[in-house]
Amino acid sequence: MHCIVFFGIQGSGKGTQAELLSEFLDFQHINIGDLFRDQVARETDLGKQVHEIMCRGELVPDELVFEIIYSSLRQDLKGIVFDGFPRTLKQAEHLMQNYKVVQVFFLELSEEEAIARISARRVCSGCGANYNLNSSKPLRDNVCDDCGAELKIRDDDRPEAIAKRVKEFYAKTLALKDFFAAHNLLCLIDGGGSIEAVATRIRNKVTGLF
Ligand code: AMP
Numbered sequence: 650m651h652c653i654v655f656f657g658i659q660g661s662g663k664g665t666q667a668e669l670l671s672e673f674l675d676f677q678h679i680n681i682g683d684l685f686r687d688q689v690a691r692e693t694d695l696g697k698q699v700h701e702i703m704c705r706g707e708l709v710p711d712e713l714v715f716e717i718i719y720s721s722l723r724q725d726l727k728g729i730v731f732d733g734f735p736r737t738l739k740q741a742e743h744l745m746q747n748y749k750v751v752q753v754f755f756l757e758l759s760e761e762e763a764i765a766r767i768s769a770r771r772v773c774s775g776c777g778a779n780y781n782l783n784s785s786k787p788l789r790d791n792v793c794d795d796c797g798a799e800l801k802i803r804d805d806d807r808p809e810a811i812a813k814r815v816k817e818f819y820a821k822t823l824a825l826k827d828f829f830a831a832h833n834l835l836c837l838i839d840g841g842g843s844i845e846a847v848a849t850r851i852r853n854k855v856t857g858l859f
Contacts, residue, residue, distance in 0.1 A: 651728035652676075652748045653855070654735070654829075656822060657756035659814050660763035660770075661840045662847060664779075666756065667732035669848045674859065676728040684717050685709060686777075704804045706813030708821065711739050736822045745832070751858055753829040754851060756840035760815065767811055771800040784844060
């Protein structure tokens with residue numbers, strides 16, 4: 650199974666860019682954070698196991714990550730765009746053993762800019778739609794354009810949890826840059842500028858890969 654991987658500091662735009670690229674390539678987009686949030690919202694056994702961990706901004710154990718990926722794979726897929734996976738060396742090794750990794754995009758953005766972006770993030774309490782008060786504002790303050798419900802800050806976007814998530818990124822995920830560079834898979838992308846500007850940089854890199 651062909652796959653493309655996005656990683657980068659929280660707020661670097663990997664979710665948005667992974668979504669756009671998966672539409673462009675007609676690949677399945679697997680956003681691990683969203684999959685876990687869905688389990689939490691539905692109060693499943695898995696959701697109950699991961700809820701506290703996520704609220705604290707810590708990483709979920711690797712085995713639970715593998716489990717949720719397997720259970721979400723579509724049968725008809727052409728390929729996968731992974732977003733938020735891998736985040737540990739063990740996950741990266743699992744990825745290399747089980748998938749044909751074509752390219753790994755690392756979105757580069759300063760910590761200050763990433764935190765500023767996260768602080769502007771809002772999610773709809775009704776339908777889960779994502780907004781950003783800087784780049785994709787709702788039409789009416791604090792109200793979802795799609796369903797009219799109130800917008801809120803994600804539990805793990807609160808300052809204490811952000812600080813913990815950024816710490817986890819430096820402690821466990823940043824080392825994957827060297828891992829993927831050693832496999833000749835790493836492609837650094839400037840994550841600054843508009844969503845479309847970053848998307849164009851990425852599309853230019855995938856042209857010719859498939
Ligand atoms: P995200 O929306 O990508 O920032 O992910 C939200 C939360 O989900 C993270 O803070 C972790 O608790 C959990 N999570 C997402 N992806 C992973 C992963 N690959 N490994 C472990 N935990 C993850």
